[in-house]
Amino acid sequence: MSKAAEIELAAVSKVYGTTTAVHAISLKVPAGRYCCLLGPSGCGKSTTLRMIAGHEDITDGDIMLANKVVNGLPPARRGTAMMFQSYALFPHLDLVDNVAFSLKMQGVDKEKRRAEATEMLELMQLEPYADRRPAQLSGGQQQRVALARALITKPQALLLDEPLSALDPFLKIKMRAELKKLQTSLGMTFVHVTHSQEEAMALADLIVIMNDGRIEQAASPRDIFQKPATPFVARFMGSHNVISGRIVEQADKQTTIEVAGGHRFSALGAAEVGAETADIAVRTDHARLKDADEPGFGFTGVVANVEDLGATVKLSITGAGIEDFTILLSDADYFAKPVKSGDAVPLSWAPADAIVLGHVKS
Numbered sequence: 001m002s003k004a005a006e007i008e009l010a011a012v013s014k015v016y017g018t019t020t021a022v023h024a025i026s027l028k029v030p031a032g033r034y035c036c037l038l039g040p041s042g043c044g045k046s047t048t049l050r051m052i053a054g055h056e057d058i059t060d061g062d063i064m065l066a067n068k069v070v071n072g073l074p075p076a077r078r079g080t081a082m083m084f085q086s087y088a089l090f091p092h093l094d095l096v097d098n099v100a101f102s103l104k105m106q107g108v109d110k111e112k113r114r115a116e117a118t119e120m121l122e123l124m125q126l127e128p129y130a131d132r133r134p135a136q137l138s139g140g141q142q143q144r145v146a147l148a149r150a151l152i153t154k155p156q157a158l159l160l161d162e163p164l165s166a167l168d169p170f171l172k173i174k175m176r177a178e179l180k181k182l183q184t185s186l187g188m189t190f191v192h193v194t195h196s197q198e199e200a201m202a203l204a205d206l207i208v209i210m211n212d213g214r215i216e217q218a219a220s221p222r223d224i225f226q227k228p229a230t231p232f233v234a235r236f237m238g239s240h241n242v243i244s245g246r247i248v249e250q251a252d253k254q255t256t257i258e259v260a261g262g263h264r265f266s267a268l269g270a271a272e273v274g275a276e277t278a279d280i281a282v283r284t285d286h287a288r289l290k291d292a293d294e295p296g297f298g299f300t301g302v303v304a305n306v307e308d309l310g311a312t313v314k315l316s317i318t319g320a321g322i323e324d325f326t327i328l329l330s331d332a333d334y335f336a337k338p339v340k341s342g343d344a345v346p347l348s349w350a351p352a353d354a355i356v357l358g359h360v361k362s
């Protein structure tokens with residue numbers, strides 16, 4: 001395989017008519033990393049990937065691959081390869097010819113390209129099916145053919161648009177592990193578009209969370225989960241509750257807000273200079289049903305819903321001016337002292353489990 005390339009986006013925008021799909025985003029994906037572009041439908045992640053691939057013109061800004069501006073280059077000359085959601089396999093060609101297709105386009109002679117395609121099929125453990133057509137394969141096998149076809153050009157970066165979305169849940173998890181293993185063994189830069197938080201957490205070294213054409217946060221999965229930068233990230237990842245209110249106190253490293261209804265909440269960190277309101281995030285899996293008189297931050301609410309998820313139980317709680325506060329308890333903790341809808345419960349969390357959130361500048 002050829003060397004992995006760093007990918008850099010400098011103030012890249014995409015405008016379609018009156019819609020700005022991507023607003024001047026800047027991002028560096030270091031060589032050899034697994035990057036996931038994560039966000040809800042319509043946030044601009046596929047457009048960003050297609051601009052990196054060269055399947056979409058950029059309206060403004062620069063895209064660099066291995067420190068070279070590639071803005072005007074066609075896809076085949078960028079050193080990237082793209083794997084599509086639908087796999088885009090040719091139904092009338094056998095696997096060898098499917099995988100060898102881009103070498104044929106490059107003018108590689110038949111014997112050489114078939115030998116290389118067979119080698120790639122071996123790498124993907126598809127050699128026994130070499131003379132089959134795509135329709136004679138399972139979804140997971142088709143996905144591996146699509147990967148083999150993208151990798152045969154020896155790209156410096158592989159771009160994957162929702163590569164697991166066509167698979168059933170069981171196969172999705174299996175193929176996810178295979179993708180990660182492949183990326184690690186090839187040492188290649190991967191950029192993978194997904195709308196699944198779990199998929200991004202499982203795969204990425206770098207998660208880029210997009211919302212409305214902007215990057216909300218680009219960080220390691222650990223940081224995204226433990227230290228969401230914005231209310232959007234905290235809500236989208238589901239790791240934190242977000243409480244919004246008026247700032248009533250700013251101490252050294254602590255901010256206190258008051259929510260409608262008068263209850264006050266404190267959290268570690270400073271609010272933005274000059275701000276009158278702030279958002280506080282509280283870990284869903286660290287908030288507890290407390291024993292009476294136990295110190296700590298919290299409030300008393302009413303259980304609105306209980307969902308038994310197996311290893312954890314999710315409680316939705318309303319109260320103190322907060323409409324929907326989620327807590328995740330271990331099954332052992334919940335069943336040691338079960339509660340039901342309508343019960344009044346005192347909640348608490350440690351000061352370190354509440355943080356002040358920032359905002360994306362528009």
Ligand SMILES: Nc1ncnc2c1ncn2[C@@H]1O[C@H](COP(=O)(O)OP(=O)(O)OP(=O)(O)O)[C@@H](O)[C@H]1O
Binds near residue numbers: 021040041044
């Ligand atoms: N060819 C196009 N013409 C006009 N608008 C477009 C075009 N392609 C995308 N858009 C718009 O740009 C925005 C971003 O679209 P994009 O496909 O990048 O989002 P996405 O995050 O990949 O969403 P999904 O997960 O649904 O694929 C959307 O508002 C979309 O409607």
